[in-house]
Amino acid sequence: MDKQVPRKRTRIQREKRELIREAALEVFAQHGFRGSTIDQIAEAAGMSKPNLLYYFKNKEAIFATLIQRLLENWLAPLREMDEAGDPRTEIRSYIRRKMEMARDFPRESRLFANEMLQGAPRILPTLEGELKELVDEKAAVIAHWMRDGRLKKADPYHFIFAIWATTQHYADFDVQVRAVLGEKRGGEGRFEDAARFLEGLFLE
Template sequence: MVAGRQPQTRIQKKNTETILEAALDVFSQNGFRGSTLDQIAKAAGLSKPNLLYYFPSKVAIHRSLIDTLLKTWLDPLKKMQDDGDPVEEILGYVWRKLDMAREYPRESRLFANEIVQGAPNIMDKIEGELATLVNEKAETIRGWIAEGKLAPVDPYHLIFSIWANTQHYADFDAQVRAILKPEGDTHFDDAHAYLDTMYRKLLTP
């Protein structure tokens, strides 16, 4: 909603949520460049002028989604505790990321589409909040390695591999389901068992 307006009424809040929910569908399917305000308005069941009352542009809608998504994205890594058991702390991060792939597939694809396009709308956040947090956790992992609590690994590539091995199940959902033909989401349980074995063997000194 445009800055400076009064707090939203219940109806206005509902319409804002409806627009963001519709935009999430549209952006996650088509990417930022392939999406239009007309598509979002249609998906939301609103006229384009009505949509523009709440958000002045496609960029504003996308930015609102990304701001919320980035917080969701950072939380699992923030929960990695410096004073916990290193292997279990890293595995806990793996499970939280895998749970996100199961519970927030559209958000994952939204983020992936943005990155593939060069992150034009969120590069400041990637170079800022995300990079800062990753650097902090990389130092924690280096400390665990120096203390002999973890097998030697490159902390950055470890984190990148966790992203790749968990987000794959959201970003390439159609491919995974076409090959495995799972009943519901049972393949996430199989992925959990596989990733537990892989990372536990990799990380245990």
């Protein structure tokens, strides 16, 4: 039984694999896994399909590396929430960071949303394991802050959900947001406006 040892990668392999990931993110985020084709990704990456399949053994493998990398970045901001810090400052920077992610990495957000809509077939274990653990921990921190009267009392889990929902909304439903806000308010400033609003909402 020859184990699948991760081969040493050449410079070209590293570059091309990154290029493919970039292209695949674009395509998967818009059409989901089943709705995307290898040809689409290959074209977006400026190479032929067989060439792409030289770097990734199949469609699943491309998706897998994206999802894996996504989850690392996804949990990072919440991890940074520090029990020792000032509650309001901590919450405020968490909202800020989440909002910046919605602005700067909308495709990652949409990829995640797509996976959720499909019932999270590939990351359910991570959600029930790593994510749940992290949220349990941070919810306890928030609950503690609330008990000490340093934050308005509320359900800490739904508090976290609400921050997720509202911030990611500006990435996932960006079309709708821009359509409703129209020319004037739908410009670049919309993320800044949203961040300010959310700070008021969650920290009033």
